[in-house]
Amino acid sequence: MxxxxxxxxxxxxxxxxxxxxxxxxxxxxxxxxxxxxxxxxxxxxxxxxxxxxxxxxxxxxxxxxxxxxxxxxxxxxxxxxxxxxxxxxxxxQVRGFLPSLHLNLADVHRRLGHTTRARAHLATARSLAEDLPADQYGDLVRAGIQHVDQALAAGSTHRLDSHPAAAG
Structure with a gap:
């Protein structure tokens, strides 16, 4: 191909x-x-x-x-x-899109103070990320999951430095 x-x-x-x-x-x-x-x-x-x-x-x-x-x-x-x-x-493959989409939803719900929804999307992202390969994209998504998880644990509603818009 x-x-x-x-x-x-x-x-x-x-x-x-x-x-x-x-x-x-x-x-x-x-x-x-x-x-x-x-x-x-x-x-x-x-x-x-x-x-x-x-x-x-x-x-x-x-x-x-x-x-x-x-x-x-x-x-x-x-x-x-x-x-x-x-x-x-x-x-x-469609399943490769899903962890990132759920990660983004977890992060925005976290920033909006919707902790329950944030945790649910984060759990989905984490579960789906298990199928991602050990490559740059997979590593980026897994690191994002860790960052959002840490921010949730800390009770932070601030935009993370790792958020794509933070560089802009």
Whole structure:
């Protein structure tokens, strides 16, 4: 099989916008992703919706707005199939998305003071992360689980330094 993703102009635009946010222009990235969301719509391609909402959540100014986007990402993944994910890259599987999505929900619920919901999503993320490989992505998710767990134990509702938006 070819390791190269199938050309997908919408995914290319999502990735370009994410890179803008990571390079220090989060407002422009948020605007581009919001425009793309309007084009895709709430019933558009599940891979596009899940990816876009996952990254757009990190660009929000409030935890409440972030929660909306994290919930949209989780809802979209329910419509995503392994077959569709592999059209983008041969190694992608839906179950690989789930630990990160639940981790993000655990963290935003923690910051909102929703401890019970945070713990539930964290437990789900931890359980699902057991299936992740010992690679950079898997290590990142497992480290995130540990950070959120420690913050919950400390009763912290502050944004973690490891949160993607903390660098921006």
């Amino acid at each position: 070819d390791d190269q993703p199938t050309p997908d102009p919408t995914m290319t635009r999502i990735i370009e916008a994410v890179q803008l946010g990571q390079s220090g222009t989060p407002v422009q990235a948020r605007e581009l992703l919001s425009t793309l969301w309007d084009e895709i719509g709430p019933t558009g391609d599940a891979l596009h919706r899940c990816t876009l909402a996952h990254y757009l959540a990190d660009l929000q100014d409030t935890a409440e707005a972030e929660l909306v986007w994290d919930e949209r990402a989780l809802a979209a993944v329910a419509d995503l199939t392994d077959e569709r994910a592999r059209q983008h890259h041969h190694a992608l």
